[in-house]
Amino acid sequence: MNKRTGVMVGAAAAAIGAAAILLPNANASTDQPAAPKTLSAHSATQLAASLKADLGDNGAGWYLDSAKGHLVMNVLSEEAAKSVTAKGAVAKVVHNSMTALKAGAKTLRDSASVPGTAWSIDPKTNKIVVLADRTVTGAKMATLNKATGGMGPGMVTVKRSQGEFKRYDGGNAGSAAGGAAGANGGQAAGGAGNAAGAGGAGDAAAGGAGDAAGAGGAAGGAGDAAAGGAGDAAGGAGDGAGGAGDGGQQAAGPVGGSAIFGGNARCSLGFNVTVKGAPAFLTAGHCGNDSKTWTADQGGSQPLGTVSDSQFPKTDFALVTYDDTAAKPQSAVDLGNGSTQEITKAAEAAVGMKVQRSGSTTGLHDGTVTGLDATVNYGNGDIVNGLIQTDVCAEPGDSGGAMFSDDSAVGLTSGGSGDCTAGGETFFQPVTDALKATGAEIGAGGGGAGGAGDAGGGDAAAGGAGDAAAGGAGAGDAAAGGAGAGDAGAGDAAAGGAGAGDAGAGDAGAGAGDAGAGAQDPGAAGSGDSLN
Numbered sequence: 001m002n003k004r005t006g007v008m009v010g011a012a013a014a015a016i017g018a019a020a021i022l023l024p025n026a027n028a029s030t031d032q033p034a035a036p037k038t039l040s041a042h043s044a045t046q047l048a049a050s051l052k053a054d055l056g057d058n059g060a061g062w063y064l065d066s067a068k069g070h071l072v073m074n075v076l077s078e079e080a081a082k083s084v085t086a087k088g089a090v091a092k093v094v095h096n097s098m099t100a101l102k103a104g105a106k107t108l109r110d111s112a113s114v115p116g117t118a119w120s121i122d123p124k125t126n127k128i129v130v131l132a133d134r135t136v137t138g139a140k141m142a143t144l145n146k147a148t149g150g151m152g153p154g155m156v157t158v159k160r161s162q163g164e165f166k167r168y169d170g171g172n173a174g175s176a177a178g179g180a181a182g183a184n185g186g187q188a189a190g191g192a193g194n195a196a197g198a199g200g201a202g203d204a205a206a207g208g209a210g211d212a213a214g215a216g217g218a219a220g221g222a223g224d225a226a227a228g229g230a231g232d233a234a235g236g237a238g239d240g241a242g243g244a245g246d247g248g249q250q251a252a253g254p255v256g257g258s259a260i261f262g263g264n265a266r267c268s269l270g271f272n273v274t275v276k277g278a279p280a281f282l283t284a285g286h287c288g289n290d291s292k293t294w295t296a297d298q299g300g301s302q303p304l305g306t307v308s309d310s311q312f313p314k315t316d317f318a319l320v321t322y323d324d325t326a327a328k329p330q331s332a333v334d335l336g337n338g339s340t341q342e343i344t345k346a347a348e349a350a351v352g353m354k355v356q357r358s359g360s361t362t363g364l365h366d367g368t369v370t371g372l373d374a375t376v377n378y379g380n381g382d383i384v385n386g387l388i389q390t391d392v393c394a395e396p397g398d399s400g401g402a403m404f405s406d407d408s409a410v411g412l413t414s415g416g417s418g419d420c421t422a423g424g425e426t427f428f429q430p431v432t433d434a435l436k437a438t439g440a441e442i443g444a445g446g447g448g449a450g451g452a453g454d455a456g457g458g459d460a461a462a463g464g465a466g467d468a469a470a471g472g473a474g475a476g477d478a479a480a481g482g483a484g485a486g487d488a489g490a491g492d493a494a495a496g497g498a499g500a501g502d503a504g505a506g507d508a509g510a511g512a513g514d515a516g517a518g519a520q521d522p523g524a525a526g527s528g529d530s531l532n
Contacts, residue, residue: 037088038069041353041405047071048350051089055080060098061123064352065090066368074123094126096155104128104155105373112147114140115379116165118427120371120389123351125157129371131425133161133417163417163424165378167286170266170361170397254281254296254304255340256333256402256409257358260320261298262291268360268401270412271343271431272329273440275308279322279329282434283400284412285311286382288318309438313382316414317434318400331443333402336363346431346442347408349388355405357390357428359398359413362420367392376427378415387427393420403428409442 039047041064048062051073060074071089075081081091101121105128108119116135119128130148132141148156254260258269260283267287273280281304283294288310296302303323310318322329332340336358349355353369371389378384388411392403403411411428418424435441 034086034088036068036070036085036090039071039088040069041066041350042347042408044069044071045348045350047087047089048073051084051087054083057097057099060094060096060126061101061121062089062350063123064350066352066354072123074126096126100155101126101128102373104151105375107151108147109375109383109385112144113377113383114144115377116140117144118161118165118374118376118389118425119156120374120387122371127154128156130156130158131161131417132158133164135164161417161425162422163419165376165415165417166396167284167378167382167415168359168394168396168399168413168426169284169287169290170395170399171264253327253329255330256343256404257336257360257364258296258334259360259397260287260294260296260304260400261300262287262294265290266298266360266397267294267399268358268397268413270400270402271333271409271442272331273319273435273438273442275319275321275438275440278325279327280305280308280440281320281322281329282412282431282438282440283318283320284414284429285316285318286313286414287400288312288320294320311437313378313384315386315433315437316384316429317412317437319434319438319440333358333404334364341404342407343402343404343409343442344407345409346435347405347410348432349410349428349430353405353410355390355392355403355410357392357394357398357401357403357413357426359394359401361395361397362393365393365420370425374427376415384414384427384429386430386433387414388430390426390428391423392426393418393423394426395419 037047044064048071051071052059052062055073055075058076058080060076062071062073064070065072072092073084073089074092074094075084076094076097078093081093084091098121105119105121108128108130114132114136116133117130118133119130121127122129128151130144132144136144144158148158254269254272256269256271260267260269265287267283267290270282270284273282288307289312292307294304294307296304305320305322308319308321312318330340331343333343333356335341341356349369349372351369351372354366355369356364356366358364367390369388369390373385374387374389375383375385376387388403390403394401394413394416398413399415401413402409403413409431411431412434414427414429416424416426431442
């Protein structure tokens with residue numbers, strides 16, 4: 001072998017040796033699973049929908065690991081797990097298929113229709129979680145145990161709820177609204193004021209009166225006789241306040257979480273929508289069954305709309321068409337601090353999703369989605385399916401109120417157990433289902449909250465403040481009654497009503513001292529401060 005050939009053979013051998021060293025390393029790097037992607041809730045939902053379609057029967061649900069921002073997909077095989085991790089999600093191999101879990105839920109509906117029970121599919125545990133409230137005892141508990149016992153421990157878990165499952169519509173009597181306002185800093189009255197005029201002088205009036213009602217609580221009784229007059233006086237004074245303003249656009253109207261009144265019921269507005277271009281809003285179906293017409297005030301002087309579709313039980317949503325076809329209510333939710341969250345779209349719920357709920361009784365609260373496809377038996381044949389289960393608290397009067405995640409509409413408050421002191425479970429009608437069934441779309445043509453002195457806003461808002469505070473105080477228009485509203489000049493109108501309410505509560509200086517700031521100072525000190 002000549003020298004040149006020897007060099008070539010040596011080089012080839014060296015190359016083969018290097019390849020032998022590098023090849024295992026190359027194979028090892030190829031086999032390493034991709035790191036899970038950190039995703040927003042919206043991005044995770046989109047990825048989950050794509051993976052769900054790809055997996056077919058090999059998928060078994062999914063949830064969000066909110067702490068890490070990861071999407072967790074339940075799968076039935078290691079092969080399916082590889083395809084999930086390759087796309088940036090976390091794969092979890094489980095035993096129960098989604099088909100089996102849904103079949104188990106159907107078995108419960110057929111054989112364990114016990115009032116005071118609820119169940120949902122929990123992808124975190126890959127089981128059906130059954131809740132039995134405090135009324136489920138004796139024969140009722142035996143029926144439930146018989147149904148769940150035959151399904152095996154690997155399929156179902158039974159837990160007790162300390163409260164009692166009920167719908168969260170509230171009475172329209174003064175005492176019902178007053179208790180809510182007193183306990184929650186006047187949020188019911190503040191919400192109703194917001195319904196009349198979402199901002200500006202109107203907001204100041206409504207918020208202040210709401211604050212008064214919260215302070216007054218049960219003390220409003222003495223004003224019952226002057227109820228109508230107080231409301232009218234506040235309305236007139238509000239008109240003055242509006243005139244004293246800078247002549248801006250009219251206030252937008254009610255938003256998600258605002259109080260709505262119909263017949264003997266008080267509920268909450270969910271989301272403003274449009275149906276073939278006409279303005280409308282969504283609320284709970286059991287609220288739609290309570291009354292055909294709804295107003296922004298207890299006295300009925302501020303009409304809102306008429307129910308065009310109401311579905312309850314089985315599902316729980318209602319569509320209310322605004323009486324004013326030219327109305328352009330804001331697509332937003334009341335945050336209870338004088339500000340709103342714009343709502344631009346609807347989103348499917350996901351277990352692990354962080355959500356907030358706004359309602360006219362308890363204001364703004366947050367929590368997490370804990371179960372999907374939930375069934376709740378409220379008793380008397382009122383069984384609702386396909387709900388979202390959460391750990392967000394709610395109370396009577398919050399029914400229909402908005403559950404949302406950032407700028408996405410997610411649910412309408414249906415019912416649950418407990419309250420915002422003890423906690424408990426709350427169930428929501430998925431907004432996406434309600435939109436599909438009614439042909440409605442999120443949004444109502446825009447419309448924003450007005451400035452502090454917007455013309456026209458004062459009249460509606462101040463009138464609403466009188467009525468709303470009255471309902472909130474528990475005795476008609478007592479909280480907003482004569483003293484402030486009657487004596488207030490144009491500039492003092494907004495805070496005048498609040499002062500009167502505070503006086504009724506035995507705290508004479510609180511509202512009246514701020515009277516001069518009414519028309520020029522928006523309602524930040526009203527519903528916002530009262531909420532917390």
